[in-house]
Amino acid sequence: MEPKGDLQHLEFEIPARGIIGLRNNVLTATAGEAIMAHRFKAYEPWKGTIPGRLNGVLVSMEKGSTTAYSIDKLQDRGRFFVEPGVEVYEGQIMGEHIRDNDLVVNVVKGKALTNMRASGTDDNTRIATAVKFSLEEAMEYIQADEYIEITPKSMRLRKIYLTENERKINAKKFVNQ
Structure with a gap:
């Protein structure tokens, strides 16, 4: 310097x-x-690993359209990369978990419909702005067990193994990477 x-x-x-x-x-x-x-x-020669991110990710457990209700209820678990109304699939990365482990979440769950409603409660959801990545930021963010999926309309992060069962079976492959 x-x-x-x-x-x-x-x-x-x-x-x-x-x-x-x-x-x-x-x-x-x-x-x-x-x-x-x-x-x-x-x-x-190889000089060792480069440290990656410290936090785990929030992974979708179902296919469907994200709802404001479910994202609002899960905001205390981490920050989200998707907004309400976006189509998602099982194994897609929805956000960053506040802890160091991955968490499987249901972001397509809707509110239970009953006849008893308080007026104006549906409008009170305050959802933080979704985090958007550039390609370089996404490449930096992903771990060895994750992919970046790029299509003409969108860029998504996903797990290599989409189902939770497949991820548990193959978890040993990615422990030291």
């Missing part, structure tokens, strides 16, 4: 796989002021 006037000039060596997501973190830390350039130097 060497000062150049009011600026700091940093040079370091980092594996190419470590650059994924670094630009976003540097720009966030410097409030958009950083300028980052990189150049390939050489192939080198």
Whole structure:
């Protein structure tokens, strides 16, 4: 690190796989002021793993359309990547869990309809804005047991094994990755 006037000039060596997501973190830390350039130097031996995210994910347990009611009830479990009314399927990643384990949730559950209703209670749901990822942010976010699914209309995160039973059976494959 060497000062150049009011600026700091940093040079370091980092594996190419470590650059994924670094630009976003540097720009966030410097409030958009950083300028980052990189150049390939050489192939080198493996130097170990790069730490990933610390939290688990919220995974959909059913196929269907998300409801404001279910997202509102699950907001205390983490932050969501989907909004109400979006079509989802089993195994799709819905959000980030506040704890370090994955949690299977039902985001398509509707409110039980009864004749007894309090006036105006359906309008009181306050849902936090869904987190949206760029492709680079999604690549940084996923773990070894997850995929990014890209279609012309959307980009979704999902588990490799869609059903909970398949994920439990194959969990040992991803323990040390």
